[in-house]
Amino acid sequence: MYTTDLSGKDKKQPAPQTVEDPALLAAFEARVANDEFIEPKDWMPEAYRRTLVRQISQHAHSEIVGMLPEGNWITRAPSLRRKAILLAKVQDEGGHGLYLYSAAETLGTSREQMIEALHSGKAKYSTIFNYPTLTWADIGAIGWLVDGAAIMNQVPLQRTSYGPYARAMVRVCKEESFHQRQGYELTMALCAGSKEQKRMAQDALNRWWWPSLMMFGPPDDKSPNTEQSIRWRIKRETNDELRQKFVDVTVPQAEAIGLTVPDAALRWNEARGHYDFGEIDWEEFYAVVRGEGQVAKERMQARVKAWEDGAWVRDAAAAHAAKRAAAKIAAE
Amino acid sequence: MTKAEVSAYATRLGDDALILGQRLSEWCGHAPTIEVDLSLANLALDLIGQATHFLGVAGDSDQLAFHRDALDFSNCLLVEQPNGDFAQTIARQFLFSTFQELHLQALTSSKDERLAAIAAKAVKEVAYHRQLASDWVVRLGDGTEESKTRIEAALDWMWRFVDELFEMDELEMKLAKERVGVDKSTLRVEWDRRVDAVLAEGTLARPAPRRPVLGGRRGHHTEHLGHLLSQMQFLQRAYPGAVW
Amino acid sequence: MKDWPLWEVFIRTKGGLSHRHAGSVHAADAKMALEHARDTYTRRMEGVSLWVLPSAQIVSSDPADAGPLFEPAEDKIYRHPTFYSIPDHVKHI
Numbered sequence: 196m197y198t199t200d201l202s203g204k205d206k207k208q209p210a211p212q213t214v215e216d217p218a219l220l221a222a223f224e225a226r227v228a229n230d231e232f233i234e235p236k237d238w239m240p241e242a243y244r245r246t247l248v249r250q251i252s253q254h255a256h257s258e259i260v261g262m263l264p265e266g267n268w269i270t271r272a273p274s275l276r277r278k279a280i281l282l283a284k285v286q287d288e289g290g291h292g293l294y295l296y297s298a299a300e301t302l303g304t305s306r307e308q309m310i311e312a313l314h315s316g317k318a319k320y321s322t323i324f325n326y327p328t329l330t331w332a333d334i335g336a337i338g339w340l341v342d343g344a345a346i347m348n349q350v351p352l353q354r355t356s357y358g359p360y361a362r363a364m365v366r367v368c369k370e371e372s373f374h375q376r377q378g379y380e381l382t383m384a385l386c387a388g389s390k391e392q393k394r395m396a397q398d399a400l401n402r403w404w405w406p407s408l409m410m411f412g413p414p415d416d417k418s419p420n421t422e423q424s425i426r427w428r429i430k431r432e433t434n435d436e437l438r439q440k441f442v443d444v445t446v447p448q449a450e451a452i453g454l455t456v457p458d459a460a461l462r463w464n465e466a467r468g469h470y471d472f473g474e475i476d477w478e479e480f481y482a483v484v485r486g487e488g489q490v491a492k493e494r495m496q497a498r499v500k501a502w503e504d505g506a507w508v509r510d511a512a513a514a515h516a517a518k519r520a521a522a523k524i525a526a527e
Numbered sequence: 528m529t530k531a532e533v534s535a536y537a538t539r540l541g542d543d544a545l546i547l548g549q550r551l552s553e554w555c556g557h558a559p560t561i562e563v564d565l566s567l568a569n570l571a572l573d574l575i576g577q578a579t580h581f582l583g584v585a586g587d588s589d590q591l592a593f594h595r596d597a598l599d600f601s602n603c604l605l606v607e608q609p610n611g612d613f614a615q616t617i618a619r620q621f622l623f624s625t626f627q628e629l630h631l632q633a634l635t636s637s638k639d640e641r642l643a644a645i646a647a648k649a650v651k652e653v654a655y656h657r658q659l660a661s662d663w664v665v666r667l668g669d670g671t672e673e674s675k676t677r678i679e680a681a682l683d684w685m686w687r688f689v690d691e692l693f694e695m696d697e698l699e700m701k702l703a704k705e706r707v708g709v710d711k712s713t714l715r716v717e718w719d720r721r722v723d724a725v726l727a728e729g730t731l732a733r734p735a736p737r738r739p740v741l742g743g744r745r746g747h748h749t750e751h752l753g754h755l756l757s758q759m760q761f762l763q764r765a766y767p768g769a770v771w
Numbered sequence: 772m773k774d775w776p777l778w779e780v781f782i783r784t785k786g787g788l789s790h791r792h793a794g795s796v797h798a799a800d801a802k803m804a805l806e807h808a809r810d811t812y813t814r815r816m817e818g819v820s821l822w823v824l825p826s827a828q829i830v831s832s833d834p835a836d837a838g839p840l841f842e843p844a845e846d847k848i849y850r851h852p853t854f855y856s857i858p859d860h861v862k863h864i
Contacts, residue, residue: 237834262556262564269552273762273771274589275545275579278552279572283814285555286568290811293561297795300777306797307774331762331771366794370815389769497557505559507677508613511670512799513775518669519800560775562796562807569810655809662802 213241227427232358235301243427244302246420247357249318250429251299252309257321258292260313260494264328265337273331280377281334287374291367298359314499322480323410325488332385332392332399338378339448340400340407344441346371348411351431379448386452393453400449401457408472409480411438442470528705532698533639534585535601536708539744540634540642541581542602544649545592546752547623548574549759553610563613566659570620573652580645593763597753598746605688607743607752611681614667614674618681621660625721626692626714628653633709642707661725668729675731682734690739693718777826778804780811782818790822798823 219238226233233239262285269285272278296306312318323341328334349371352364385396412418412434424430432440442461449456460473483491551571558564582588605623610616631653634646667678693711695703702708726733742748762771775797781790793812798804804823812818832840848854857864 234834236831259556259561266556269555270549270758271761273593273769275575275582275592276589277771279575279579282552282555282568282572282575286565286572286814289556289561289564289568290814293565293796293811294794296561297777300795305774363794384771388771389766391766392769501557501559504557505563505613507671507673508559508563508667509775509799511674512666512803513773514674515666515670516800560797562798562811565814566806566810569814659806662806666799666803 215240224426227356230354230428231356232361233356234358242423243429246424246427246429247360248299248302248304250424251295251302251360251363252304252312253319253321255292255295255299255309256313256318257324258288258295260320260324260498262288262292263494263497264324264326264490265334267328268331268334271331272334277381284338284374284377287370290370291363294363294366295360298357298363301359310502314495314502316486316495319484321410322483322488323406324494325483325486325491326402326406327490329402330395330399332382332395333403335378335382335385335396336399336403338374338376339382340378340403340445341410342371342374342378343445344407344410344437346375347437347441348432354428354431356428382454383452386454396452397454400454404457405475405479406483408438408441408475409483411435411441413477413480439469442472446470528702528707532702533642533707535698536702537581537584537642538591539601541578541583541585541588541591542600543606543623543627544574544581545578546600546602546755547606547619548572548578549755550606550608550610550619551616554616559613567616570656570659573649573656577645577649577652580649581642584641584645589763593760597748597756600746600748600752600756601744602748602752603688603691604740604743604749605685605692607749607755608685608688609751611684612677614677614681615684617660617663617667618678618685620656621664621725622682622685622689622722623692624653624657624660625725626718628657629714629717630709630711633714636706637708638706657721664725664731665729668726668731678729679731682731686734687737687740691741691743694741694744696744775799775803778808778823779826779829780804780808781822781824782808782812783820784818786819790820793817795826796823 220240223233223239223243233243265281265285265288269278269282272281296309299309300306309318313320328337346368349364349368353361353368355361355364382396382399385392415421415433415435418434421430421433425433446456446461458473460471462471463469464471482488548571551567551574554567555564555571558567578592579588582591585591603623605619608615608619628650631646631650635643635650637643637646664678667674669675693715695710695712699708699711703710723733740749763769776799777795778798779795780793782793783790793808796804796807796811798807801823805821808821808823813821844850
């Protein structure tokens, strides 16, 4: 779930208002309402373009930053099989970031611009990645909970109104399905293991449960863009609906392997047909959005370092290509 | 040939792949572009797969990977060298993959069917590694002033470990004679030809010959391996007997 | 430093099928574009052949011209085999 709009809360100035041609706007809204796809060269309102660039690039940033917490354990994975699975998984996240940056680029922004926005702190990414991975069990918890939450949001986005985004999500979802299962399987192995391993698994659930619920974003009454985004099919279900769905499917999964969800208020509500659950600490959520997550600094430092350390490599390849092109012209 | 001899040989092949795969996996999330990140991860995954198969011939691959100390590791010294900057990683990959491809190609006709089968699968993967690394050597050599300086320094760092790749001891000579193993000394001419061709295309000079550093096959490693192992083996060591 | 140029990637998923657009990659040169396409889009045995071409080289029709370009074909139903009714007892046609 890397698509929650995190920019509403701390926006300094209102976005520039463009006056759109009412006829074009009406035709656009009708197409979207009719479940048609919008393609890159089609006319679209500026607000739609802006919202999409923000949402897709934020999603892409989350995939790329999201490589770091799990990447933290690749070199320490406890078996060759686990090492290969984890590396393949983190590599997939990189691929997903790449598909999404490409989709955003069709809207007239460059990858470089998006990366600069990330590094300068202007662009946001999912709050979940500013939590640390302290033990091997965190790798299981991330796959099971974080990817589980992500899938809930991403599956409906395969039918989102913007064609390139929808196609990127089809590819992402196809690849994502193994992520959650491997996370759960890893956690299952720990629960079937020694006392220390089980303690590790429970501790990971304790730390990742609430941040996972926060991933769905602020409650609906505090999420200003929801209505428009749903009309535009940029979003398909509300934050609270998705969060409830997540709780409902995840609690029995925890019980099945003998783990306890860290919420004293959690109970099945027969009348509603859903689990009731406790109050989320929104103060913590907004603090993490503001960049006060425990490892926010480390995450950004790692991304900026990779980018800066790679600058000479990118320059060299470009220079080499230019030399080759010049030599080819000279030879003709 | 005895079972122990084949195991020792398979362990060398597996250790080369394992240690290089481990090194490459350190890049994940930190490469110069996302696309390059994906490429390096693919190389690492191929190598970890090869390690699993080769070590599997010698015994339990996890037991071997996670429960031996440096003295019992028999990889060549080249693959354990630190990633350094991107040039150092590429130089290491270029020199090793060029060798590994020739080695595995010859091994496809091994009389040991398991080794031959693993080699047949792996040689295709490694042909791609060699191509990818060679292309990067050319780009860095014939790119900017800075990239040239860096790739020259990287080749200079790695060059003392080249001769070890072709080193033959009693064990490997015996296995080569029995057509189970490969006489690696015969691969040198073709290796030189291929390496020189890429260096020339990248407008790079071949590093001057130097006194080789040897010892990896006998468990005498550089200082870098111990640190690599302490990280890689941490969980298995901290929780003896646990199943993951 | 600008981004490396953008390339469009097309994959033939198996023999007998045409290449189909899969996505895009950034690469400094054609060789690198192929390598990046391979490492990005064929990690799960998705293909047997790859094409890459610089995105800037693609010429596309303008959506505003969709009417004149594509609608004239709509009433040419005689191009489709179902337009012609043939008695049921006549076979192999």
